[in-house]
Amino acid sequence: MTENYIAFGKRQVTKEEYFAPGHRACIGCAEALAVRLAAKALGPNTIIVAATGCMEIVASQMPWTSWRLPWIHTLFENTAAVASGIESGLRTLESKGKKPVEGINVVATAGDGGTSDIGLQALSGALERGHKFLYICWDNEAYMNTGIQRSSSTPYGASTTTAPAGKQSIGQMTWKKNLPAIVAAHNIPYVATACPSYPFDFMDKVVKGSKVDGPAYIHVFSVCPTGWRSAPEMSIELGRLAVQTGVFPLFEIENGKYKINVNTPKRKPVADYLKIQGRFRHLSEQEIKLIQDRVDKEYDALVERAEKDKAA
Amino acid sequence: MAKRVGMEVSLAIGEAAKLADVDVVAAYPITPQTHIVEHLAELVANGELKSAYIPVESEHSAMSACLGSAAVGARTFTATAGQGLELMHEVLYVAASMQLPMVMAVANRALSAPLSVWGDHSDVMAVRDTGWIQIFTENGQEVFDTVLCAFRIAEDPKVLLPVMVHLDGFHLSHMIEPILISEEDEVKRFLPPFKYPLALDPKKPVTMGAFAPPVIYSEARKAQEVHLAGTKEAIVKCWDEFASIFGRRYLPVETYRAEGAKTLLMTMGSFSETAMETIDKMRADGKDIGLVRLRLWRPFPTTELRQAVKDAETLVVFDRAISLGSQAGPVCSEVRSALYNLEKKPRVASVIGGLGGRDVTVAGFEEIINIGIKMAKKESQQEIEIFGVRE
Ligand SMILES: Cc1ncc(C[n+]2csc(CCOP(=O)(O)OP(=O)(O)O)c2C)c(N)n1
Numbered sequence: 001m002t003e004n005y006i007a008f009g010k011r012q013v014t015k016e017e018y019f020a021p022g023h024r025a026c027i028g029c030a031e032a033l034a035v036r037l038a039a040k041a042l043g044p045n046t047i048i049v050a051a052t053g054c055m056e057i058v059a060s061q062m063p064w065t066s067w068r069l070p071w072i073h074t075l076f077e078n079t080a081a082v083a084s085g086i087e088s089g090l091r092t093l094e095s096k097g098k099k100p101v102e103g104i105n106v107v108a109t110a111g112d113g114g115t116s117d118i119g120l121q122a123l124s125g126a127l128e129r130g131h132k133f134l135y136i137c138w139d140n141e142a143y144m145n146t147g148i149q150r151s152s153s154t155p156y157g158a159s160t161t162t163a164p165a166g167k168q169s170i171g172q173m174t175w176k177k178n179l180p181a182i183v184a185a186h187n188i189p190y191v192a193t194a195c196p197s198y199p200f201d202f203m204d205k206v207v208k209g210s211k212v213d214g215p216a217y218i219h220v221f222s223v224c225p226t227g228w229r230s231a232p233e234m235s236i237e238l239g240r241l242a243v244q245t246g247v248f249p250l251f252e253i254e255n256g257k258y259k260i261n262v263n264t265p266k267r268k269p270v271a272d273y274l275k276i277q278g279r280f281r282h283l284s285e286q287e288i289k290l291i292q293d294r295v296d297k298e299y300d301a302l303v304e305r306a307e308k309d310k311a312a
Numbered sequence: 313m314a315k316r317v318g319m320e321v322s323l324a325i326g327e328a329a330k331l332a333d334v335d336v337v338a339a340y341p342i343t344p345q346t347h348i349v350e351h352l353a354e355l356v357a358n359g360e361l362k363s364a365y366i367p368v369e370s371e372h373s374a375m376s377a378c379l380g381s382a383a384v385g386a387r388t389f390t391a392t393a394g395q396g397l398e399l400m401h402e403v404l405y406v407a408a409s410m411q412l413p414m415v416m417a418v419a420n421r422a423l424s425a426p427l428s429v430w431g432d433h434s435d436v437m438a439v440r441d442t443g444w445i446q447i448f449t450e451n452g453q454e455v456f457d458t459v460l461c462a463f464r465i466a467e468d469p470k471v472l473l474p475v476m477v478h479l480d481g482f483h484l485s486h487m488i489e490p491i492l493i494s495e496e497d498e499v500k501r502f503l504p505p506f507k508y509p510l511a512l513d514p515k516k517p518v519t520m521g522a523f524a525p526p527v528i529y530s531e532a533r534k535a536q537e538v539h540l541a542g543t544k545e546a547i548v549k550c551w552d553e554f555a556s557i558f559g560r561r562y563l564p565v566e567t568y569r570a571e572g573a574k575t576l577l578m579t580m581g582s583f584s585e586t587a588m589e590t591i592d593k594m595r596a597d598g599k600d601i602g603l604v605r606l607r608l609w610r611p612f613p614t615t616e617l618r619q620a621v622k623d624a625e626t627l628v629v630f631d632r633a634i635s636l637g638s639q640a641g642p643v644c645s646e647v648r649s650a651l652y653n654l655e656k657k658p659r660v661a662s663v664i665g666g667l668g669g670r671d672v673t674v675a676g677f678e679e680i681i682n683i684g685i686k687m688a689k690k691e692s693q694q695e696i697e698i699f700g701v702r703e
Pocket residue numbers: 031052053054055076077110111112113114115138140142143144145146151
C-alpha cells in the first residue's frame with residue numbers, strides 16, 4: 001500500500017483485485033470503478049461494511065460474491081453504526097489480548113441516499129463518537145438501486161422518477177445537500193471529495209483517510225450512466241467535466257483546513273457538463289444560467305476559504 | 313460461595329454482564345431499562361468491567377452496532393424496552409437471520425399511543441417473529457441466572473443466535489430483591505469463552521449478508537426455522553448444566569400445583585408470582601386449580617405445553633398484550649393453535665390484563681380465573697375479556 005499514488009503513478013497500484021471482476025454493475029458504472037480503486041488502495045487488511053444499494057446488489061447475489069475482502073451487509077441506513085460496533089469490538093478484543101487486530105481498516109460505505117438521507121443520523125452519531133473508521137459515500141446523485149428516485153443529493157434541475165421534469169416542474173427543485181460540509185461540522189480529522197476520473201488523487205485520499213486517528217469521510221462523485229441518461233463511454237469524461245466546471249470540486253479538509261486538490265483557474269461552462277446528460281435535457285438557458293451562477297458562487301467561496309486556511 | 317445481596321434487579325443484570333466479561337455494550341436509554349445501562353456505564357467507568365461502551369444515538373444504531381461487534385466475535389450485550397425495541401425492529405431480524413449471537417435484556421413496556429412508560433408485553437409480542445430465542449423471567453434471581461444462561465445459549469456452536477431476556481418493566485426491573493450473585497470462577501466454569509466460527513477477519517475473508525433471489529430465499533428461511541426449533545435441546549441442556557453448577561433449575565414450561573387440576577391458569581413473567589398466591593388461596597378454599605408458567609417463548613415449547621395441560625378441562629390464558637383486531641391475546645392464540653389438533657384438550661379462554669403498568673392482585677387473578685371458567689363453558693359466546701377496565 002503506497003501513500004503517494006499521484007507522485008509515483010500507476011505502477012504503484014496493485015494488480016490484485018479485491019473487488020473481483022464478474023459483478024453485475026451496468027456498463028460504464030463509475031461507482032463500481034470507485035469501489036474497485038478504493039479496495040486496491042485499502043489492501044487486504046480491511047473490513048468493508050456495505051449499505052443496501054447498487055454496490056451491494058451488484059456484488060453479492062447468493063451464493064456468489066465479488067468480495068475478496070471480509071464484507072458485511074445488513075441494512076440500508078446503518079453502516080456507520082455497524083462499523084462502530086466492528087471498530088469497538090476489535091479494539092476491545094485486542095486490549096483484552098483475545099485477538100490481534102493489527103491495524104485493520106474498518107470502512108463503512110453507502111450511497112448518497114444511504115448517507116445524506118436515511119443514514120445521516122447513524123453517520124452523525126458515529127462521527128461524533130469519534131470511532132476510528134473511514135466512511136466512503138458513493139454519490140451517484142439519486143437512489144439508483146430502486147430505479148432513479150431523487151435523493152437530497154440530487155442536483156437542481158435533474159429529472160428523476162420521483163421528481164420528474166414535466167409541464168409544471170423542472171425535476172429536482174432543491175439544491176444538492178452539502179454533505180462534506182455537514183460532515184466537516186463534526187470536526188473530524190479528515191474529510192475529502194474525490195472522483196474515480198482522478199484515480200490517483202482518489203486512492204491517495206483513501207489511504208490517508210484510513211490512516212488518520214479518528215473518523216474520516218470521503219465523498220465520491222460517481223457517474224451513473226443508467227440514472228443520468230449519459231453514454232457509458234462518457235463516464236470518465238463526465239467526472240472530469242464535473243471537476244473542470246466546478247460542479248464538483250476536489251478538495252480536502254484536514255483538521256479543519258480546506259485545500260483544493262485539482263485547481264481549475266479557467267473553469268469550463270457548466271453547460272458543457274449538463275448538455276451531455278439526459279437528466280438535464282429539459283433545462284432552458286435560463287435555468288442553466290441559474291446553475292452557473294450558483295456553481296460560481298460556491299466555487300469562489302471554496303477558493304476563498306482554502307486561501308484563507310493556507311495563509312493561516 | 314455465592315453471596316446473597318439485596319439489589320435492584322436492573323443492577324443485577326449489569327452484574328451478570330460483568331461476570332460474563334462482555335466485550336461490547338451498545339445501548340440507548342429508555343424507561344424502564346435505564347438503570348441497566350447506567351449501571352453498565354458505571355462499571356465500565358470504574359474499570360470493573362473491561363468492555364467498550366458505545367453510547368449510540370438511537371436504538372436502531374444500538375442494535376446495528378451489536379451486529380458489527382458480534383460479527384467480529386466480541387461478546388455483545390444490550391438492553392432496551394418498548395419504543396426502543398420497536399425502533400430496532402428491522403435490525404432484530406438481521407441479527408437472527410445472520411446468526412449473530414448476542415444477549416439483550418428487555419424491560420417490557422407498553423407501546424404508544426398513548427405514551428406509557430409502564431409495563432406490559434406489547435413490545436415482546438411485536439417482535440415475536442424476529443427469530444430470536446426469547447425467555448420470560450419471574451423474579452430477580454431468574455433474571456440474573458437467565459442473563460448468564462443466555463450468553464451460553466447464544467454462543468453455543470449448535471445455536472449461534474441472539475437471545476432476549478424479558479423482564480417486566482418496573483414490576484421486576486425496579487424491584488430490590490435478595491439475589492445470589494455467583495462467584496467469578498463458577499461463572500467461568502459455566503460460560504466458556506466466545507469463539508465465533510464465522511467472524512469477519514482479513515485473514516479469512518467471508519461475505520456476510522448477501523441477498524437472496526427467489527430461488528434461494530425459501531431455502532434460507534426454512535433452514536432458519538428448522539434451526540431455531542432445534543435449539544430447544546441446547547437450551548434445556550444449558551439449564552440442566554446450570555442446575556448442576558448453581559442448583560437452580562429452569563424448564564421451558566413450568567407448573568405450580570397443576571398436577572391433575574381441572575382448571576389451569578397460564579401466565580408469563582413476574583405476574584406468575586402473584587398468580588401462585590392466588591392458586592394457594594383457591595386451593596385452600598377447596599378449588600381444583602393450578603398454574604402453568606410459560607418461560608420459553610421462542611422457540612415455542614409445543615410438546616411441553618401439551619404435556620402440561622393435557623388433563624385439564626379449562627385453560628385460562630392471561631395475556632399482558634392485545635393483538636388488536638384479533639380474537640384472542642397473542643399468547644392465547646398460539647396456545648389454542650398448539651392444542652387444536654389434539655383429541656383431548658382443555659377449552660381455552662383468553663383474558664387480557666395488566667396493560668400499561670396496571671397491577672393485577674391476588675384477588676384479581678381469582679376473578680380472572682372465574683371469568684375464564686365462565687367463558688370456557690360450552691354455551692358461552694364470549695371469546696375475549698379485557699380484565700379490570702372501568703366502563
Ligand atoms: C429502510 C429501507 N427503506 C428503503 C429501502 C429501499 N432501498 C434500497 S436501496 C435504496 C436506494 C439506494 O440509494 P443510494 O443509497 O443512493 O445507493 P445507490 O443504489 O444509488 O448506489 C432504497 C430506497 C430499504 N432497503 N430499506
